[in-house]
Amino acid sequence: MQEQEVELLQLIEKNANLEPSKIAKLMAVSEEEVRELLRSLEEKKAILGYSTLIDWAKVVQKEEVTAMVDVKVQPARGSGFDKVAERIYRFPEVKAVYLMSGAYDLSVSVEGKTMMEIGRFISEKLSALDSVLSTTTHFVLKRYKHDGIILDDEDDNDKRMVVTP
Template identity: 45%
Template sequence: MEKIREQILLTLETNSRIDLKELAVLLGTDEATVANEVADMEKEHIICGYHTLIDWDRAGAEEVNALIEVRVTPQRDQGFDRVAERICNYPEVSAVYLISGGYDLLVTIEGKTLQEISRFVSGKLSPIEEVISTATYFILKKYKDHGTILEKKTKGERMLITP
């Protein structure tokens, strides 16, 4: 990968709202070069989207997140891709990962209540023919998400003990 592309990606990964002119100055190049590289990487699906990280607890919104491990029967000539694509199409699903270990897929979903997520698992995910079993874990609190610490510790939280 070209050095300029790598630098653009590293910067956008931590600050997707950066002005292209400012990014060009940081990288020691012109704005047109940066804009063209970004546009090319979007067309090539290297840059797949831009997201805002929101602390929904602080926003006062009711939201429940869950991680669901899914064990599936891989399909001939397609492996896990077909069932993963099917799961990706549900609007409740935030992410689907192929993983190693005792399960095959890790699915993250969002809902308004624990019951809503439970109904998704029992009514939509479990009935898929290739799904053998699932294990659901509700996220109770997020400390860090997408590399961002959500709750800053205050200084002096621990007492200093001296002899």
């Protein structure tokens, strides 16, 4: 059972768009079994959503700016970093938050339309939190690979000959 769950998740992890009928064939089980597996995985929140990885630049001139912000914070008695992390990850501008080992505490990924907009968010919202001691902001200049997918992978054509022994 668990083996099947893992196989199913590995299949849709790379392609959330894979139809249950196809998954059924790949896993050599019935379509109904696939739907049942999906239902139970959604119920126990192993599957949290089905998102699409989009390269917006191919469609519209949509300037997206991403910043990785190193945040030093004052942990709270009793709750450590969790409370302050929650204060931060509730902001819709924040796309990811990680507690880090090393020179700072939280790594916060922020998205906005312009650098100005992100700057405003950091100075007015993030830095203004009482428990935030300092921030260092790094703007992303170019995305080469995201979530395991290489962007602009132009040369991924099949280089094999048509028929070989």
